[in-house]
Amino acid sequence: MRIVVNEAVILAGGLGTRMMPANFYCPKEFLPLLGVPVMHHLVWEVMAAGVEVIHIVVSPEKRAFAEQMVRGRGDLGAFLGEMESFHIDPIPEDICCKIHIQEKPLGVGDAISIACGDISGAFLVLLGDNAMIDPNNVNNIGQMSGCLASKILVQRFEETGSPCVGAILVDPSSASNYGIIELENGCFARVIEKPEFGEQPTNLALCGRYVFPKNSSQLLKEVRNEDRLELQSVDFLNELSNMGKVEVVKLENIEWVDAGNIESWYTSELSIFQRSGLRRF
Numbered sequence: 001m002r003i004v005v006n007e008a009v010i011l012a013g014g015l016g017t018r019m020m021p022a023n024f025y026c027p028k029e030f031l032p033l034l035g036v037p038v039m040h041h042l043v044w045e046v047m048a049a050g051v052e053v054i055h056i057v058v059s060p061e062k063r064a065f066a067e068q069m070v071r072g073r074g075d076l077g078a079f080l081g082e083m084e085s086f087h088i089d090p091i092p093e094d095i096c097c098k099i100h101i102q103e104k105p106l107g108v109g110d111a112i113s114i115a116c117g118d119i120s121g122a123f124l125v126l127l128g129d130n131a132m133i134d135p136n137n138v139n140n141i142g143q144m145s146g147c148l149a150s151k152i153l154v155q156r157f158e159e160t161g162s163p164c165v166g167a168i169l170v171d172p173s174s175a176s177n178y179g180i181i182e183l184e185n186g187c188f189a190r191v192i193e194k195p196e197f198g199e200q201p202t203n204l205a206l207c208g209r210y211v212f213p214k215n216s217s218q219l220l221k222e223v224r225n226e227d228r229l230e231l232q233s234v235d236f237l238n239e240l241s242n243m244g245k246v247e248v249v250k251l252e253n254i255e256w257v258d259a260g261n262i263e264s265w266y267t268s269e270l271s272i273f274q275r276s277g278l279r280r281f
Contacts, residue, residue, distance in 0.1 A: 003161055005122050005154045005211060007053040008046040009115045012039065012062060012128030013102035019129075022262045027062045029128040030069075033257060033269060036141050039069055040090045041131050044146030046124060049154045053096045055115040055123075060101055070097045086143045108233035109220055116217035122157065123212060124150055129259035130208030132251070135272050149209055149251050156249050157211040163240050164247040166209030168256045173197065178205035179234065181248055188246035191234045204248065207256050212240075 012029040019028040030037045039056075046054060058066045072089035091097050100114045112125060132149040153164045165188055167181055175195060182189045182201040192201060216236075223235040240246050257268040 003122055003158060005049070005124055005157060006051055007055065007119050007121065008049070008051040008124040008126065008150070009055045009057060009112060009119070010039070010042050010046070010126050010128050011057050011108060011111045012066070013057055013059045013111045014105045015059070016129070016259075018261050019259055019265070022265075027058075027065055028259045029062070030065050031259075031265075033131055033265075034133070034138060034141055034272065036087070037069070037090075038131050038257075038259070039066075039128065040087075041133065041141075041147070042126050042128060043069075043090055043095075044143050045132060045148075045150050046126065046146070047092075047095065047143065048146035048148055049124060049150040051124060051150075052094075053098070054091070055098050055100060055118065057100045057102050057111045057115050059105065060103060063099065063101060066099050070099065084142055090143075092143070109224070109236055112212075112233070112236075113217060113220045113224075116220065119214070119217075121214045123214075123216075124154060125210040125212060126150065127208030131257040131259075132207070132209070133255040133257060133272050134253070135255055136253075138272065147254060149207075149254055152251065153209055153211050153249050156247055160245075160247060162245045162247045163213055164211040164249050165237065166207045167204040167248050167250050168207040168254070169250065169252075170203055170205045172200065172203050175200040175203055175205065180205055183248065186248075188237070188241050188248050190238045190241060193234060204250065207251065207258075209249075209251070 016023050016028040029039050056066050074089055076088050102111050102114055132147040134147050137145050153166055157164050176197050179191045179193050180195055180200045181204040182192055220236055223239050255272050259265055
């Protein structure tokens with residue numbers, strides 16, 4: 001029986017200190033990328049993957065931002081001008097959106113666990129500070145410009161039934177900044193967190209895109225370690241690998257925007273402009 005993925009979790013908790021002071025007033029997940037809040041890009045990406053239910057996990061101070069996005073700004077309709085309506089109402093009425101609160105910044109694994117209680121099957125996961133942009137599809141940014149990165153992962157999962165991780169090829173000189181994937185027979189073996197230069201097993205970096213099985217909630221409980229909460233997601237991935245095949249899905253011809261710091265953000269945005277010849281909406 002073919003397993004269909006129709007739910008997604010977007011993780012936007014944490015403090016975002018690496019982007020300070022740029023996000024002093026506004027969470028980094030809601031900062032503009034190509035003139036549009038990052039969260040809009042993520043929502044449109046999961047919609048392109050066929051998702052019907054979106055779970056957004058946020059910290060308490062980000063709750064108001066998430067609620068505003070879900071409500072939209074229809075009150076500004078009279079002031080739209082030439083702007084398309086989906087820029088102030090980014091989530092269509094036929095998409096169910098649920099907000100979950102992560103009270104303490106206890107890491108990615110904890111954030112996924114919070115949403116898992118409301119998820120019945122396999123699901124897609126996106127890190128809220130990792131945007132994926134197709135440079136060839138950004139001239140009219142909106143609901144139809146969602147990157148196909150998540151769709152590629154979902155299709156692989158629906159074909160194989162195996163958990164999937166998205167991977168981007170990075171320059172060897174920068175591999176020490178990322179979680180690097182070690183392969184075994186072409187499949188995921190484990191994650192090496194920020195390896196020293198020259199010691200990375202591959203140049204494939206985790207890029208904040210995953211498809212996890214429906215039993216993930218129980219597995220996360222089993223690997224939970226109060227002394228390693230920030231690395232709980234890495235422990236979880238390694239445990240999935242121990243249990244069976246985990247697919248590594250290489251995402252090519254996609255610009256990966258990692259909000260590690262303001263310099264990397266600007267560099268990525270400039271690269272997209274240069275590659276796409278972008279015009280503003």
